[in-house]
Amino acid sequence: MSSPLRSSVLSSNSPLSPPPRSASRSSSRTSLRSGRHSPSVSLDDPVALRQHLSTLKHSIRQQQAQLHKYETELLRGPRPLPPEIMSPSTSPTLEISFSHSSSSSSPPSAFSPASPATKLSRRNSYDALQEIAGPESSLPLPLPRNSASSSNLRQDGGIREGIPMDFGVGSATPTHHKRVSSPTRTLSRIPVSSVGNARALADEGQDSGHHGSSSLHPPPSPSNGTSPSSKRLSLTPGGTTKVLADLQTGVMNARNALENTKAQLRLSQRTVATLTRQTEDMKEARERLRLENEGLNNVVARKERLLQEAIARARKAEEERDVLKAQLKTETSTAKKSLREMESQLSEATALSQRRDREYVTLRDSLASMKESWKADTNGLREEMKKREERWRKEAENMGKKYRAMVEECKKAEAEKMTVKQLMEEHTGVQKEIEQHLREEIERLKGDMEKSGKDGEEALKIAQSLSMELARLRRLMQAAGRGPSSPTDSNTPIQEPPAGTVSA
Structure with missing residues (x-):
């Protein structure tokens, strides 16, 4: 700016x-x-x-x-x-x-x-x-x-x-x-350029002023009322002197005018x-x-x-x-x-996690209670099986002592014993598998329990059938001890338990 x-x-x-x-x-x-x-x-x-x-x-x-x-x-x-x-x-x-x-x-x-x-x-x-x-x-x-x-x-x-x-x-x-x-x-x-030529123009004007002053401006007459005839009459020596004086005066005036012009x-x-x-x-x-x-x-x-x-x-x-x-x-x-x-x-995730936590706690408690119940059931079943084995062993010894003829029956009893052992082993394996897959197969627990119950019932049925067989053998032994058997009794074959129950 x-x-x-x-x-x-x-x-x-x-x-x-x-x-x-x-x-x-x-x-x-x-x-x-x-x-x-x-x-x-x-x-x-x-x-x-x-x-x-x-x-x-x-x-x-x-x-x-x-x-x-x-x-x-x-x-x-x-x-x-x-x-x-x-x-x-x-x-x-x-x-x-x-x-x-x-x-x-x-x-x-x-x-x-x-x-x-x-x-x-x-x-x-x-x-x-x-x-x-x-x-x-x-x-x-x-x-x-x-x-x-x-x-x-x-x-x-x-x-x-x-x-x-x-x-x-x-x-x-x-x-x-x-x-x-x-x-x-x-x-x-x-x-x-006109300024440079001004002096030349002034010199020309001075030269022309000397030649043209008399022609441009006539000399003034001595009197305004004189006639041409009086001018012609004044051509005398005295008039000539006057004219010359007038001319000189005019020349002087022209010179003065020229100086003024210059x-x-x-x-x-x-x-x-x-x-x-x-x-x-x-x-x-x-x-x-x-x-x-x-x-x-x-x-x-x-x-x-x-x-x-x-x-x-x-x-x-x-x-x-x-x-x-x-x-x-x-x-x-x-x-x-x-x-x-x-x-x-x-x-939503918080609510879901809380619900999952509650479900987990519930499942954990139920699993613990189920494990305790299964342990109690297994221990009871073991004690019962031990008692039965002891009873069966005593009965077998008694049968061996009392009746030699029943060796085959004893063998069969031994075979049945082995079957029971196998069943026990299978039951133990099933229990282990159940314990192993218990967390993964929570939904199958009830089915397994029912299956175990059925197996127990079958075992009870087998035990009952065995006890019935033992009672029959005891009666037979008692009958044989009392006297010789009748031909009908000796000819009657010994009834074996059904194969399906034994295999089961």
Whole structure:
């Protein structure tokens, strides 16, 4: 932001800048030449930065439009012509009246007509510029002069010879030698080459002044009321002397007019040089203003680019924020849903584990009670089998002692004993298998118990059948001991137990 401030300070201190405008104009508030410092704008605030950039753009466009308009209008306006362009033949007579008041008191300005009869074909520059600029404009404009030199110039239609004229630089007096800047500071149409040829034109004008002074301006007559006949009658030595004196006076007047014309030409040359320098200054000022304008345009473009980048980053950040918000919302809802599901699963798993624990405790207690009952049953069955074996052994001994014939029966009894042993071994194996697979086959426990009960019943039946057989054998032995057996009794075969029961 230092470039616009520096340009405003340069433009306010430059000699080419116009005086400060009045406070009533609205354009002076936004002008770069108002001398005010630009407000401090924070780069973090995009709204203030955008407003400042738009203000700078508007000011630059307004200054460019004003500069272009002023240059165009000043180039189109009329300017005072140099003395060598004006034709000396427009003046009818040589007038040697010189007005010091007009050359010393008149300000530098363009020529304005003095009467409606000698009015130019187009308006002067002051009226045109005043109409374009408006009544409230503070632009320096050339003021019309009402001096005697201007009126004489407009009345005669050209530059009067013998009288130094003022072309906006200063009067011909010896006190005015300082260069005065032009109030309009316009671009001149006079080429630079004309300044170099000005002295040659002055020399040509001096040579032509000696030859054409008598032909352009006739010598004044001694009296306005003399006739041609009196002129012819005055060709006497006395008249010749008078004519010669008049001619010498005319020659002196012509020389004085020539000197005045040469001084006027030198003044015009200085004016042309001054205008040329002013033109160069205006060109330099215009180039400087163009460079400052380019710098301001670059600053504005850079600020716009920075603003666009900041806006793009802000939009991108907003889009990312929206995406992250949506993602956070989705993840939050998903996490809550999964948390609820996990809580429900945890409660279900907890309830299931508690139920499994209760079932395990129940099964463990039932298994322990079943094991105790099975042990008690097995021990009782063993004691009972031992008792039976002892009883059977005693009975077998008694049978061996008492009845030798019953050896085969004893063998059969032994075989039955072996069968009982096998049954006992099978029962023991079954019990071991039951103990082994008790935890795996909990559902088959009842069936195994029923099967064991049936086996016990069969064993009881076998024991009962054996006891019946023993009783029958005892009766037979008792009958044999009492007496010889009858042929019917001896011929009756011994009844054997059924094979199915023994095998069982």
